[in-house]
Amino acid sequence: MKLLVVSDIHSNIWALETILSAEKAYDQLCCAGDLVDYGIAPKEVISTLRQKKENSMIVQGNHDRHVVKTYHEHGFRNIAPAMYKWVHYNCERLSNQDISYLSALPLHRFFEADGWHYLMQHQYDEAYGCIETPHQFELYWKSHTPKKYWNAERKRMIFGHSHRQCRHQLATGMEWINPGSVSYRRPDDPDKSAHYACIEHGVLTLKRVPYDRTPQLEEARRYHAHHAMMETELQDFFFFFGSAETSRDPLPIIEKESKRINI
Incomplete structure (x- = not known):
């Protein structure tokens, strides 16, 4: 089985389409949140992912919630130019149906593939913290997954949010991964490519591809x-x-x- 893992698309349809073109053959698309905000094509990103709903798992990110909140509070109308942000730009281009789609996305998903048990969630905490020890991993795993997953021999967590592509192996069969951002890096990383990951027959490969x-x-x-x-x-x-x-x-x-x- 092949999993295509993406995160932090941020309304960047050009980067997303480049990845989908490069990875045409996959069984499951996994998206760890932040579909919108800080990009210019929110409707196109939502439309593309909705078309793949039959073989996709998607969770809600903090920017998705921010766009929903701003939209419902009408906080994007009559904004002075000096205060106008990309979140306002996104809200102006989304419909009630688009907002309902973002609102309905779950905060986490659980699934199994090729002998691995997965928990996917956008972020570990309210900042940019990460799991550093096996004990910390086990506590988080048991507080966020169904009891039937607790004693799984091979456990993986998928996070987004930090825009830093990485794999952290804490013990045999215990790791968390971040596919990186489809759209952009943190300010201390000059790389301009689109980051993502593939997990094929349980084997993880971190990837990146240039885009327009x-x-x-x-x-x-x-x-x-x-x-x-x-x-x-x-x-x-x-x-x-x-x-x-x-x-x-x-x-x-x-x-x-x-x-x-x-x-």
């Missing part, structure tokens, strides 16, 4: 040209999807476009 970052960067350039978004939100995009050296480089000088921006 131009659409995300061009949208940031468009908003910057019209002074229509919070500066730090734009700086993030010029770093993640452009060539800025840090996520807080000064924004480039861009001549304002003649046409009024449609926001």
Whole structure:
């Protein structure tokens, strides 16, 4: 059996489609959350994943909840340009049906594949903590999985959230993995590729693939040209999807476009 494991897509349909094109043959798609926010194609990402519902397992991430909360509170309307963020951009492009889909995603999923028992959840704690010891692993496993899974010989947890691709083996048959972010890294990691993982017949392979970052960067350039978004939100995009050296480089000088921006 082949599992395709992704996380932290963040409304980046170009990265997601590149991965799906590279891994056409798989049995189960596993997504560890954060489908939306901090990208420009939330509806397209949701639509793509909904089309794969027959062979996919997806959990809800903190950015998914943030978008849902902002949408329901109408917190994306009449935002001053200096305070306008990508979450507002996402909310404007989603329907009630899209929001209902995100709201209904479970916080965790359990499944078995090729002799391994899995727990998938977006994040370990409310920050960026991780499991460091077998004891810590066992406590978390027993508090988050059905009792029938407690004594499994081979146990894996799948987390997203940190955007750091890794595999932590704490003991034989006891490990947790993070496939990395489909969309972007943390500010201290300059890698620009899309990260994901494959687990085939129980064997884990961490993978990455380059993709077209131009659409995300061009949208940031468009908003910057019209002074229509919070500066730090734009700086993030010029770093993640452009060539800025840090996520807080000064924004480039861009001549304002003649046409009024449609926001």
